[in-house]
Amino acid sequence: MPPVDQPISLTRYLIEEQRAGHVSADLRLLIEVVARACKTISVAVGKGALGGVLGDAGTGNVQGEAQKKLDVIANDVLLEANAWGGHLAGLASEEMEHSQPIPDVYPRGNYLLLFDPLDGSSNIDVNVSVGTIFSVLRCPEGVTTPEDAHFLQAGCDQVAAGYCVYGPSTTLILTVGHGVHQFTLDREQGSFVLTTRSMTVPEETKEFAINMSNKRHWEAPMQQYVDDLLIGREGPRGKDFNMRWIASMVADVHRILTRGGVFIYPWDKKDPGKPGKLRLMYEANPMSLLIEQAGGAATNGRMRILDITPDQLHQRVPVFLGSKKEVEAATRYHLEHD
Numbered sequence: 001m002p003p004v005d006q007p008i009s010l011t012r013y014l015i016e017e018q019r020a021g022h023v024s025a026d027l028r029l030l031i032e033v034v035a036r037a038c039k040t041i042s043v044a045v046g047k048g049a050l051g052g053v054l055g056d057a058g059t060g061n062v063q064g065e066a067q068k069k070l071d072v073i074a075n076d077v078l079l080e081a082n083a084w085g086g087h088l089a090g091l092a093s094e095e096m097e098h099s100q101p102i103p104d105v106y107p108r109g110n111y112l113l114l115f116d117p118l119d120g121s122s123n124i125d126v127n128v129s130v131g132t133i134f135s136v137l138r139c140p141e142g143v144t145t146p147e148d149a150h151f152l153q154a155g156c157d158q159v160a161a162g163y164c165v166y167g168p169s170t171t172l173i174l175t176v177g178h179g180v181h182q183f184t185l186d187r188e189q190g191s192f193v194l195t196t197r198s199m200t201v202p203e204e205t206k207e208f209a210i211n212m213s214n215k216r217h218w219e220a221p222m223q224q225y226v227d228d229l230l231i232g233r234e235g236p237r238g239k240d241f242n243m244r245w246i247a248s249m250v251a252d253v254h255r256i257l258t259r260g261g262v263f264i265y266p267w268d269k270k271d272p273g274k275p276g277k278l279r280l281m282y283e284a285n286p287m288s289l290l291i292e293q294a295g296g297a298a299t300n301g302r303m304r305i306l307d308i309t310p311d312q313l314h315q316r317v318p319v320f321l322g323s324k325k326e327v328e329a330a331t332r333y334h335l336e337h338d
């Protein structure tokens with residue numbers, strides 16, 4: 001990944017993308033607004049205990065999960081920042097049961113924004129990286145007041161996707177369909193600066209990320225795949241593997257975009273009726289677009305995630321993403337078993 005010689009701000013990068021015909025003026029401004037909201041969330045996350053923002057909010061979200069105070073704060077920041085800009089027709093959040101059209105008092109634009117306001121929030125109280133994941137779709141033609149059904153578009157229809165990791169540094173990873181680029185927040189200047197152009201995921205890897213404690217709940221081919229990884233060079237895979245699991249998808253995916261690897265949250269039978277833990281629209285689709293744009297692959301163990309036609313806003317999906325050859329290997333175990 002070549003380093004960038006001269007500092008280029010996110011604003012300048014987006015203007016250049018607009019001149020190249022890769023983004024419309026509205027999409028450029030929309031991304032700027034999301035980035036501004038991420039800066040605000042970064043400040044709140046960074047204050048930690050001093051800001052009184054740690055701990056549970058005492059509420060549950062639509063998924064029945066306990067919300068952290070910062071889940072609620074991050075959601076509110078994103079809603080407020082995006083309501084009045086005129087670029088969006090509607091929003092949907094992992095933390096809200098239904099999508100929201102932009103209020104009537106503001107002009108409505110042509111895009112739909114979906115987000116997981118604070119992914120990995122179970123890690124907040126232990127001071128481990130968390131992040132915001134977002135996905136942008138086009139509002140279907142002729143629709144002025146979008147409803148949930150209008151958001152149910154396949155991941156390959158995303159016009160932009162990205163995430164922001166609130167870690168030792170705050171970094172924004174973005175694709176508008178022309179490669180994946182990394183911007184680091186310059187805290188003194190308050191602006192995102194392009195620090196890595198065209199991130200690429202190596203095709204092969206010796207590193208996997210999975211919550212092994214769920215093994216007894218997995219399907220047989222998944223158990224077999226991981227058993228073979230663990231046997232190492234003496235087994236059918238012929239190499240020794242290392243394991244990492246941060247339990248923040250943003251941080252695990254960021255490691256994979258930086259040095260390769262495979263991230264898996266497979267189907268499990270822990271929660272009947274829910275095929276896996278992660279959500280298609282807020283987590284799997286945007287991460288899959290980023291990984292594919294960086295030369296990696298993303299499947300649900302059987303098919304390409306970006307080709308899935310969603311039928312529910314909060315639909316769950318098994319996720320296998322990262323280094324292409326390894327995702328293909330894990331997918332093969334499932335297909336050969338079927």
Ligand code: AHM
Pocket residue numbers: 065116118119120121122211247248249250265277278
């Ligand atoms: P969240 O959006 O409620 O934070 O849940 C998603 C997170 C992912 O970031 C992470 O990969 C996974 O849940 C961790 O799950 P587990 O607790 O099983 O390790």
Ligand code: MG
Pocket residue numbers: 116118119120249283
């Ligand atoms: Mg999440």
